[in-house]
Amino acid sequence: THFLSHSLQAKMSRPVQARRLEGIDKNIWVEFVKLAATYSKVNLGQGFPDFPPPDFLTEALTRALGGGNHMLHQYTRAFGHPPLVKVLAQFFEKLLGRDLDPMTNVMVTVGAYQALFCCFQALVDEGDEVIIIEPFFDCYEPMVKMAGGTPVFVPLRPNPPKDGKLMSSADWQLDPAELASKFSERTKAIVLNSPNNPLGKVFSHGELGLIAELCVKHDVLCISDEVYEWLVYDGKQHTRIASLPGMWDRTVIIGSAGKTFSATGWKVGWAVGPDRLLQHLRTVHQNSVYHCATIAQEAVAQGFQRELMLYGKPESYFVQLPKELQQKRDWLVQSLDGVGMKPIIPEGTYFLVADISPFKSDVPDVPNSDEPYDSRFAKWMVKNKGLAAIPLSAFYSEAHKNNYTNFIRFCFAKEEATLKAASDILQKWKQEKNSS
Numbered sequence: 205t206h207f208l209s210h211s212l213q214a215k216m217s218r219p220v221q222a223r224r225l226e227g228i229d230k231n232i233w234v235e236f237v238k239l240a241a242t243y244s245k246v247n248l249g250q251g252f253p254d255f256p257p258p259d260f261l262t263e264a265l266t267r268a269l270g271g272g273n274h275m276l277h278q279y280t281r282a283f284g285h286p287p288l289v290k291v292l293a294q295f296f297e298k299l300l301g302r303d304l305d306p307m308t309n310v311m312v313t314v315g316a317y318q319a320l321f322c323c324f325q326a327l328v329d330e331g332d333e334v335i336i337i338e339p340f341f342d343c344y345e346p347m348v349k350m351a352g353g354t355p356v357f358v359p360l361r362p363n364p365p366k367d368g369k370l371m372s373s374a375d376w377q378l379d380p381a382e383l384a385s386k387f388s389e390r391t392k393a394i395v396l397n398s399p400n401n402p403l404g405k406v407f408s409h410g411e412l413g414l415i416a417e418l419c420v421k422h423d424v425l426c427i428s429d430e431v432y433e434w435l436v437y438d439g440k441q442h443t444r445i446a447s448l449p450g451m452w453d454r455t456v457i458i459g460s461a462g463k464t465f466s467a468t469g470w471k472v473g474w475a476v477g478p479d480r481l482l483q484h485l486r487t488v489h490q491n492s493v494y495h496c497a498t499i500a501q502e503a504v505a506q507g508f509q510r511e512l513m514l515y516g517k518p519e520s521y522f523v524q525l526p527k528e529l530q531q532k533r534d535w536l537v538q539s540l541d542g543v544g545m546k547p548i549i550p551e552g553t554y555f556l557v558a559d560i561s562p563f564k565s566d567v568p569d570v571p572n573s574d575e576p577y578d579s580r581f582a583k584w585m586v587k588n589k590g591l592a593a594i595p596l597s598a599f600y601s602e603a604h605k606n607n608y609t610n611f612i613r614f615c616f617a618k619e620e621a622t623l624k625a626a627s628d629i630l631q632k633w634k635q636e637k638n639s640s
């Protein structure tokens with residue numbers, strides 16, 4: 205037995221993880237979600253609403269559960285429940301002004317997350333470069349790397365606001381020459397996220413035109429993450445890059461019922477695009493996840509049918525939700541500005557980035573630390589003040605993490621009482637600072 209246990213031990217010294225996992229084992233959400241769960245009294249960290257989804261959606265789910273169709277408890281079509289892909293095709297025909305085939309131009313996924321995963325696995329080869337605009341939703345980088353690709357980063361650069369005004373997410377812009385310099389024959393794709401998490405930037409028609417021109421010129425694909433497509437404020441318009449000349453054939457549009465209907469836990473997402481791209485996403489999907497929850501797809505399909513009927517009308521949820529969120533945004537902007545935590549006014553999404561510089565004296569810097577200042581600040585804040593937010597550096601590549609360390613991101617898709625509680629914490633904090 206001694207010999208046996210020895211040889212078993214020896215066998216276990218071999219590395220177990222696949223090489224493609226090297227360097228991508230850390231994930232900021234795991235860490236910050238845990239910190240928020242342990243310490244936060246008010247959680248404006250992770251992006252999800254603390255208010256309920258609309259009644260018509262939960263009622264649709266109840267109907268699906270209690271109705272006579274027990275087949276809704278079984279597998280449905282692998283690439284998307286037929287009623288859902290049909291209504292998504294109808295909806296996107298309207299938005300894009302082109303005919304769509306529900307069976308080949310739409311695929312349902314487990315949230316936008318899986319749609320992204322399918323894109324990178326299906327379209328990116330070893331050695332391919334993928335351009336990512338910083339700051340970015342953090343999963344793009346590890347997903348590119350897992351596919352064997354190389355992420356190439358290009359930053360949005362902040363332009364100082366005009367005399368004393370608050371900064372807007374529109375003040376963060378790409379340098380056209382810098383962007384162009386990132387495209388080469390190795391570039392396979394660019395990831396676009398408009399409206400952008402974390403800044404809330406809504407890329408203008410002109411900015412998208414520039415990206416589109418470069419994609420066409422260099423025969424580059426566009427993975428267009430549009431999960432916040434309905435969350436656009438101040439009368440701004442969300443432009444779909446797939447509708448620009450030459451772009452439909454090279455773009456995958458990604459969306460999320462979680463964000464669209466305030467039901468992130470349902471994890472229903474989709475990819476919309478030309479069959480020449482989607483056929484390869486289907487290959488990844490059929491060899492990994494294969495089916496998504498039927499009953500959630502049925503309810504989301506009914507939600508979209510309602511929205512299709514009410515399209516553009518004041519009763520439409522896609523009209524009402526941004527109205528409500530714009531008020532919440534304005535409220536949080538005011539309360540942050542009031543305590544001197546200068547907010548960058550977002551044009552879209554339910555996130556807001558704020559400048560923590562005036563609070564720096566409370567959380568002294570540790571020179572030469574590997575951890576960016578904003579990350580230490582956010583950890584200190586949740587532990588000592590009970591308020592959870594996410595450091596902006598989490599949305600930058602390793603090499604650029606230390607370029608922007610004075611900002612944290614708040615999510616304002618929250619009940620009034622939650623936002624009020626956050627504001628109270630900040631007020632009290634400011635008073636303590638003033639009196640000390």
Ligand code: PMP
Nearest residue numbers: 251315316317341401460462473
């Ligand atoms: N893309 C972006 C930009 C996001 O912010 C999120 C969610 N935070 C996702 C994709 C993932 O969406 P889902 O929950 O539908 O998987």
